[in-house]
Amino acid sequence: MKLQSELDGKVVVVTGGAGLIGKGFVRAVAENGGIAIIADVDETAGSKVRDELAADLGSVNIEFIKVDITSKKSVRGMIDSIISRHKVIDALVNNAYPRNENYGRKFEDVTYEDFCENVNLHLGGYFLMSQEVSRVMVKQKQGTIVNIASIYGFMAPRFELYEGASFTSPVEYSAIKGALLSLTKYLASYLGQHDIRVNAISPGGVHNNQPESFVKQYASKTIVGNRMAETDDLTGALVFLLGDSSRYITGQNIVVDGGWSI
Template identity: 40%
Template sequence: MLEGKKFLVAGAGGLLGSKLTADLISDHAHVIAADINLELMKERLVSQGLDTKNRALTCIMLDLNDASSVGALFASISGIDGAVNCSYPRNKRYGSKFFDVSLADFNENISLHLGSSFLFMQQCAAYFKREQAPFALVNISSIYGVIAPKFEVYDGTPMTMPVEYAAIKSALLHMSKYVASYVGDSGFRSNSVSPGGIFDHQPEQFLEQYKKQTLGKGMLDIEDVIGTIKFLLSDSARYVNGQNIIVDDGFSL
């Protein structure tokens, strides 16, 4: 379904972005892989079995918080069928517990992540207006953009669910609907995927407590989320617009 299509993947050096890039290329799509750390992204893509000299892959450095760079990228590219924003910008103090978060850090993290997501959505919409060709945008939210945190899964661990994360991911869902409604053209689709927790070698106690909240899977593997993203990028979802698909094995029930 994706053969011959071209997609922009922002945050392609991350856990989700690197795997998605590899899967899209295996489906015979072309990918413009973008990340703020070009060398790390290339290392991650190589670890996914990709040759960075593959003709189907273009690797670029992109700071999503640099408006001029983002604008220049969208002005220079052509023929892309869609984009996925897998980026996760944050400051070094991100992840503090609620009472330890300063107003300055809260505001900075909201600006870094939500602000850059706004810019990305805006530029995708402007690209569609200019090119007048079908375009599928996929935003990555979270179950914690949909429901309140289940803080009990963090008991006995140093982990928490950052307040900035909840604010950002819930706002992303509405911004995704906003841009779909604003553009008002079925040729431009803006949808979201809200995964449950994704396995990344978290503490065993957390993994066990999390699993009890699901229907049996526990933390998701990256592969469990990729299929939904590819569906939203494909022509099979041509009239799915402004929607959010939750992939969490019942965690949010």
């Protein structure tokens, strides 16, 4: 059997498409024949990524649309605008990373208010996007949703990695990503009757100029590669889940972490 991963003409919305991982996803969608829509709250970064990738790939199939995934009005405006141009939304990649200004504190310093706000923004935003976009998919009688979770959605952080670093793995993150894996199964079960598939990808840590000692320690725990993930490492799983080769797969979580979590 020849793998069917081409996304010819499929309209794929990538939230957070202007960010580190999102940019790689947008590129992969366009490279595989899809129409990639960068759906991001950051207009400057979103337009820049669109222009860069369009020039690099010589592709007209990359668009930017401003959206705040935590605002129903904004999400509905985004959907109307896409439908008026393309008539369909074939796929949604929930990949944005909203957080408030206090995000990233150590457990004992996280206030109840900050905890709730960050869960609302991130998990709530993924819920809202899924609910609104799936209304369109139900009418179309087809669609695919991919939620970007994390290894920290199913395993505990290894806090010794963060010793001496200026950052930690926030408690909200584990709560959000754990719940997102449950939400993925719930939505897969609920929406399956409409031929809508819902899956998750759980990346390991992605290399992004972290301090050398952190990168070294992290890399030493991977089974293949002996390195942190690069964004390109994640795109194969995404294209697979968006394409027809995965048509009988739903409610699943593909872990892409070089074996870090096994």
